[in-house]
Amino acid sequence: xxxxxFQAVFKKPLKFGSRHFTLLITPTHLPEDSSKSxxxxxxxxxxxxxxxxxxxxxxxxxxxxxRLNQHDLPAIDMVVMVKSGIxxxxxKEINKELAKIWRKIIQRHKN
RNA sequence: CGAGUUGACCAGACAAUCGCUGGCUAGUUUACGUAAGUAUUUCUAGCGGGAGGAAAGUCCGGGCUCCAAUGAGCAGGGUGCCAGGUAACGCCUGGGCGGCGCAAGCCGACGACAAGUGCAGCAGAGAGAAGACCGCCGAUGACUUCUUAGGAAGCACAGGUAAGGCUGAAAGGGUGCGGUAAGAGCGCACCGGAUUGCUGGUAACAGUAAUUGCAGGGUAAACUCCACCCGGAGCAAGACCAAAUAGGGUUUCAUGACUAUUUUAAUAGUAUAAGCGUGGCUCGCGUGGAAACCGGGUAGGUUGCUUGAGCCUUAAAGUGAUUUAAGGCCUAGACGAAUGAUUGUUCACGACAAAACCCGGCUUAUCGGUCAACUCAUUAA
Numbered sequence: 001x002x003x004x005x006f007q008a009v010f011k012k013p014l015k016f017g018s019r020h021f022t023l024l025i026t027p028t029h030l031p032e033d034s035s036k037s038x039x040x041x042x043x044x045x046x047x048x049x050x051x052x053x054x055x056x057x058x059x060x061x062x063x064x065x066x067r068l069n070q071h072d073l074p075a076i077d078m079v080v081m082v083k084s085g086i087x088x089x090x091x092k093e094i095n096k097e098l099a100k101i102w103r104k105i106i107q108r109h110k111n
Numbered sequence: 112c113g114a115g116u117u118g119a120c121c122a123g124a125c126a127a128u129c130g131c132u133g134g135c136u137a138g139u140u141u142a143c144g145u146a147a148g149u150a151u152u153u154c155u156a157g158c159g160g161g162a163g164g165a166a167a168g169u170c171c172g173g174g175c176u177c178c179a180a181u182g183a184g185c186a187g188g189g190u191g192c193c194a195g196g197u198a199a200c201g202c203c204u205g206g207g208c209g210g211c212g213c214a215a216g217c218c219g220a221c222g223a224c225a226a227g228u229g230c231a232g233c234a235g236a237g238a239g240a241a242g243a244c245c246g247c248c249g250a251u252g253a254c255u256u257c258u259u260a261g262g263a264a265g266c267a268c269a270g271g272u273a274a275g276g277c278u279g280a281a282a283g284g285g286u287g288c289g290g291u292a293a294g295a296g297c298g299c300a301c302c303g304g305a306u307u308g309c310u311g312g313u314a315a316c317a318g319u320a321a322u323u324g325c326a327g328g329g330u331a332a333a334c335u336c337c338a339c340c341c342g343g344a345g346c347a348a349g350a351c352c353a354a355a356u357a358g359g360g361u362u363u364c365a366u367g368a369c370u371a372u373u374u375u376a377a378u379a380g381u382a383u384a385a386g387c388g389u390g391g392c393u394c395g396c397g398u399g400g401a402a403a404c405c406g407g408g409u410a411g412g413u414u415g416c417u418u419g420a421g422c423c424u425u426a427a428a429g430u431g432a433u434u435u436a437a438g439g440c441c442u443a444g445a446c447g448a449a450u451g452a453u454u455g456u457u458c459a460c461g462a463c464a465a466a467a468c469c470c471g472g473c474u475u476a477u478c479g480g481u482c483a484a485c486u487c488a489u490u491a492a
Contacts, residue, residue: 052166061452
């Protein structure tokens with residue numbers, strides 16, 4: 001996603017929260033309706049996660065999880081934001097929490 | 112074998128599956144083109160590459176880039192034993208001096224306070240060319256008593272005294288002997304200091320001799336003085352390409368103004384903002400349209416961007432930092448930002464922490480391990 005896309009998401013978001021994540025979501029506005037149109041943006045503030053090593057780790061895990069689940073998700077743009085304290089979690093816990101969020105989104109989409 | 116010092120190195124390993132990033136090769140796709148082909152297009156496959164010793168803090172120094180430049184000075188800032196190394200340094204090496212350690216070794220902003228100015232709480236008698244609180248003395252002078260008339264004893268009044276005590280971080284060289292009423296560098300010896308000379312050393316400095324009774328102590332990360340160094344800003348530097356919109360310039364066309372001709376609608380000519388309020392000055396309003404090209408330039412893109420004071424091996428010079436020569440090697444280059452995830456096996460159960468223009472240092476963080484040299488202790492020969 002480019003900065004323009006980020007602005008679009010921030011303008012009219014649908015919020016999903018969990019203990020350590022906040023997701024902002026809008027339906028994609030791509031003119032050509034392709035199958036892989038859901039896109040991911042990461043906004044991990046230095047204020048929330050201090051060390052560069054930890055920030056990179058979280059980004060990787062979120063990307064990985066997104067990659068594995070993207071085919072089940074509806075056509076959306078989303079920005080993943082992060083709350084403080086997430087650097088205390090290990091990889092397994094983060095994966096669990098993300099899986100929960102994906103399920104939530106899919107449920108919402110159906111309804 | 113134990114305790115330790117210094118230097119160098121490593122930073123879990125292996126396998127399977129699924130991914131990320133940019134490079135090369137092959138194919139594919141897109142754009143332009145009649146085609147050959149061109150391209151910094153899309154996607155796929157294969158191959159090989161892909162964070163650190165500190166990438167960190169951003170504390171110094173340099174390269175590179177732009178700006179300014181003829182040189183010098185002032186201001187401001189920095190450095191501060193000596194010599195060497197280096198592109199340069201506040202770094203490194205070697206040496207000196209001082210301190211710590213049994214030792215290997217480690218630590219030190221380590222110029223100048225007998226240029227000037229300033230500062231020093233409490234305590235204490237006294238804190239800077241000092242000071243008499245306790246103490247010591249009271250020779251000399253005063254007073255009292257005695258007297259053999261020379262003096263003797265007392266008193267602690269004048270006064271002398273920096274040995275001792277007390278205070279303090281610090282009390283105006285130290286120790287000893289002489290000396291004295293008691294004392295005092297007052298005199299002497301040794302130690303220390305200062306000055307001058309000589310010797311060794313490139314130098315810092317060290318050694319030594321003579322002279323000098325010896326001194327106004329501390330503090331310069333206090334002002335200051337002395338010596339040396341420093342132009343400013345930074346890759347968001349800078350260079351190139353360049354959409355939309357607005358605006359600038361040039362050319363052409365159209366329109367409008369005036370004049371002439373005539374078929375009253377055209378042609379030719381003139382001027383290029385001439386126009387209107389308003390006849391003039393002044394003032395105000397107005398000064399338009401289309402196309403092409405040009406230039407500046409925003410978004411955006413490309414570049415800068417990794418071949419470099421580079422790394423490895425060997426040899427030579429040097430105590431060493433380092434330098435020189437020969438041979439070999441190419442080892443991340445992203446930009447919403449790449450090195451991961453899962454599972455299994457294994458071990459000593461994995462710390463601190465991730466490039467962002469590039470180097471040289473310093474500082475700080477750090478689980479543990481390997482190697483080399485050296486020191487101490489114990490035992491044996």
